[in-house]
Amino acid sequence: MKRFAEEILAKIDAEIRLRDCGVNSTMDNALYMVRFIAPMYEQLREMTISYSFPSVEDEICFFKELKPEILSKYIYFNKVYHIELKCPDGSNNCIREYLSAELDKLTYFFRNNIEVYQYVRSQSTHLDNFYFTRKSIKTSIVPSLESFQYDTDPLFSTGYDYKVAKILCNKYLKVYLENRIANLNNIEYKIVKSSKCSSICFTGRKNALIELGYALVSSGDINHGNIEIKEFMEYLSSIFNIDLGGYYDAYIAMKERKDQTAYLNLLAEKLSKRMREDDNKR
Numbered sequence: 001m002k003r004f005a006e007e008i009l010a011k012i013d014a015e016i017r018l019r020d021c022g023v024n025s026t027m028d029n030a031l032y033m034v035r036f037i038a039p040m041y042e043q044l045r046e047m048t049i050s051y052s053f054p055s056v057e058d059e060i061c062f063f064k065e066l067k068p069e070i071l072s073k074y075i076y077f078n079k080v081y082h083i084e085l086k087c088p089d090g091s092n093n094c095i096r097e098y099l100s101a102e103l104d105k106l107t108y109f110f111r112n113n114i115e116v117y118q119y120v121r122s123q124s125t126h127l128d129n130f131y132f133t134r135k136s137i138k139t140s141i142v143p144s145l146e147s148f149q150y151d152t153d154p155l156f157s158t159g160y161d162y163k164v165a166k167i168l169c170n171k172y173l174k175v176y177l178e179n180r181i182a183n184l185n186n187i188e189y190k191i192v193k194s195s196k197c198s199s200i201c202f203t204g205r206k207n208a209l210i211e212l213g214y215a216l217v218s219s220g221d222i223n224h225g226n227i228e229i230k231e232f233m234e235y236l237s238s239i240f241n242i243d244l245g246g247y248y249d250a251y252i253a254m255k256e257r258k259d260q261t262a263y264l265n266l267l268a269e270k271l272s273k274r275m276r277e278d279d280n281k282r
Contacts, residue, residue, distance in 0.1 A: 072168035
């Protein structure tokens with residue numbers, strides 16, 4: 001049984017890597033993974049209900065570690081699919097509120113299952129016989145409606161293995177939701193940044209800006225001197241909306257001319273002139 005469960009886990013993990021659909025899964029990938037896992041999960045169920053574990057320890061290992069790991073991935077992709085399916089077609093603020101509400105649901109589950117969470121996280125074992133075997137009737141646990149979607153057969157569940165699976169699932173779901181919100185914020189930042197910078201252009205000669213760029217990099221005052229000229233030229237190109245391609249050829253020409261720092265000298269003259277004019281206005 002252990003080998004069979006581990007083989008299922010290996011297949012699921014391999015497919016996740018192949019499709020690159022972990023914590024950044026799309027709705028289509030999530031649905032694909034649900035359909036990929038479902039038949040294997042059903043095979044696991046059929047084998048489990050007809051299988052006699054050789055020892056209590058083997059049964060505990062299955063319901064405490066192996067099955068929850070598989071079920072957590074099944075629940076995770078199912079949740080991602082339905083979250084994306086129900087995501088509103090509105091503004092970023094509307095979507096952000098929706099995703100934040102989903103995060104709140106994770107917190108609610110955590111608060112209502114704090115004892116199981118602490119038990120698993122602390123790697124405790126003293127209640128394993130109660131939590132992770134099917135011997136005793138668990139009158140103290142009332143199955144949730146959601147758990148029936150995955151565990152309708154009492155011979156395939158102890159009740160608490162589902163809770164462990166949900167805890168594992170929610171860990172990944174939290175990262176997924178936080179990434180979605182962060183991406184929304186990043187998109188908004190880029191839009192604002194672009195709108196602010198799009199109207200600022202360098203209207204002087206291209207070679208003049210290249211001269212200035214080389215001077216600033218040479219000064220060591222950009223990133224404490226830890227920047228390549230190529231990176232800085234690309235940065236200047238983006239913020240001033242100008243193509244600075246061929247900057248090295250311009251630098252060679254700059255070295256060969258009589259006045260190597262003509263633009264920098266002009267800047268110094270312009271600044272001095274402004275200062276003098278300001279003084280004359282007083």
